[in-house]
Amino acid sequence: MFKEKTLKSNYLFNGKVINLRIDEVQTYSNRTSTREIVEHNGGVGIVAVEDGNVFLVRQYRRPFDEIIYEIPAGKLEKGEEPLNCAFRELEEETGYKALDLKLMTSIYTSPGFCTEKLYIYFCDKMTKTETNFDEDEYLELIKVPILEAKKMILDGTIKDAKSIIGILMLNDFIDK
Numbered sequence: 001m002f003k004e005k006t007l008k009s010n011y012l013f014n015g016k017v018i019n020l021r022i023d024e025v026q027t028y029s030n031r032t033s034t035r036e037i038v039e040h041n042g043g044v045g046i047v048a049v050e051d052g053n054v055f056l057v058r059q060y061r062r063p064f065d066e067i068i069y070e071i072p073a074g075k076l077e078k079g080e081e082p083l084n085c086a087f088r089e090l091e092e093e094t095g096y097k098a099l100d101l102k103l104m105t106s107i108y109t110s111p112g113f114c115t116e117k118l119y120i121y122f123c124d125k126m127t128k129t130e131t132n133f134d135e136d137e138y139l140e141l142i143k144v145p146i147l148e149a150k151k152m153i154l155d156g157t158i159k160d161a162k163s164i165i166g167i168l169m170l171n172d173f174i175d176k
Contacts, residue, residue, distance in 0.1 A: 002028040004035075017075065040116035044086040045073040047104065047166035048094065049124045049174065054149045054167060055094055056158075059139035069142075069152065070160045071167070073118075082106075082119040090123060092132045094141050099125040104169050109161065120166045122173040146170060 004025040013020040019039040027033050048055040048071070056069045074089035076082060083101060091097045101121040109116045133139065144152070149167050152158045158167070 004028070007032065036113055038110075038114040038116075040114055041076045041078055041080075042082070042115075042117040042119070043073060043075040044082050044089055045071045045118055045120045045162040045166055046086050046090045046098070046101070047071050047120065047122050047170060047173075048090060048096065048098075048126065049122070049146070049170070050096075050126065050143065052145055053143035054146050054170070055096070056142050056144055056149065056163070057093055057139040058142060059137070068160055069158045069163065071120075071163045073162060083121075086119065086121045086123075090126075091129055092134070093139060095129055095131040096126040097129045098123045099127060102173060104166060104173060107162065107165060118162050120162055120169075122166075122170075124174070146174075 004027055007024045007026055009021050009023050011019060011021045017040065021037050021039065023035045023037055025033055025035055055072060057072055058067055058069055060067050072090050072093040074085060074092070076085050083103075086101050087098050101123050104120045104122050106117055106119045109118055131141075146167070149158065153164050153167060158164060
């Protein structure tokens with residue numbers, strides 16, 4: 001399989017969450033083309049289950065100007081291991097400390113233009129602690145029966161891709 005060759009890269013923006021670069025590449029047909037690339041450190045999502053309920057957070061998301069339902073999640077800090085991030089984010093967002101986490105899968109969120117890779121973990125062993133939200137973050141934790149969460153996917157209430165994937169994979173992780 002052919003891989004494009006990068007001829008040069010030009011950074012247009014370096015931000016807190018993303019960087020934007022334009023790559024000039026040599027294509028498979030030996031032509032020159034450009035690729036717009038959003039660089040993102042990636043993140044984690046955690047499908048936390050307790051007593052047949054899945055943890056969801058409701059929070060406002062500016063890009064869509066709406067409140068959406070998601071599994072607890074967060075972005076990787078530069079150089080951070082995904083497993084460590086998952087332990088941190090679950091406790092920060094839910095007030096529950098994971099005693100064990102299992103990797104369900106990893107996904108590329110938008111491979112056509114973005115380097116973001118998300119790691120989705122499963123957790124059903126937790127102890128109650130306290131939340132520790134980021135200073136600019138507000139969210140509400142709700143616990144939803146697993147079957148209800150699946151219905152929320154089918155009726156369009158849950159629109160977030162990582163949440164949909166994690167919830168739909170639950171059958172392969174419960175009681176294993």
